[in-house]
Amino acid sequence: MPAYDAILAAPMCRLGASFTGDALTRLDFLPANTPVSARQDSRARQLARELDAYWHNPGHAFDLLFVPQGTPFQLRVWHALIRIPAGQPTTYGALAKRLGTAARAVGQACGSNPLPILIPCHRVMAAHGLGGFMHSSSGTSLDVKTWLLAHERRAD
Structure with a gap:
């Protein structure tokens, strides 16, 4: 560890x-x-x-200094993730369309996010189903994504 x-x-x-x-x-x-x-x-x-x-309050706007380290493309995707409101998930495809790139590339950037929750990559889902989380398509990672999405839905 x-x-x-x-x-x-x-x-x-x-x-x-x-x-x-x-x-x-x-x-x-x-x-x-x-x-x-x-x-x-x-x-x-x-x-x-x-x-x-x-x-x-899942809509809470974080007020602390955080600096993600990533490629220019990853940073662009992560910046877009911050603008996704709590309780209103989007899909990899829809986010890719907004950014003029491919859904798979968005998924890779989401999986490499070093600051989950603050940069809410859990708010991006597959067209049919949850999709992955932290480069995993099952297990504990997906359990965390499921919990975070349910937490944000309860607050709506």
Whole structure:
């Protein structure tokens, strides 16, 4: 397991957070039995507050510095993901059409997203069904995507 600056509790799992300076640069889904960080610095406390606001209101706009690292194409897709409203998922094809690219390329960029939840790649689905999540088409990853989508639908 990579070294994380903080491991936070989430309703469906644990989240491993990595920071570069003050910026959040990675957020990973971890097994629910992963121990949470006993002590948190100010960056982790702010992230925990922001996530708590999201758990209570999926429409919450995150107010913390986060800097995803990726290719120019990935960054373009991730920027488009941020504009998808909570509870209103779209498809890989529809997003690809808006960006003038292929659905498979959008799917690859979504799967490489280093900051899920903040950059809501879970809001992109296949034309028929959930599609994948974090480069996986089954198992725990898809369980997390299902939970996040249901969480956002409940808030509508």
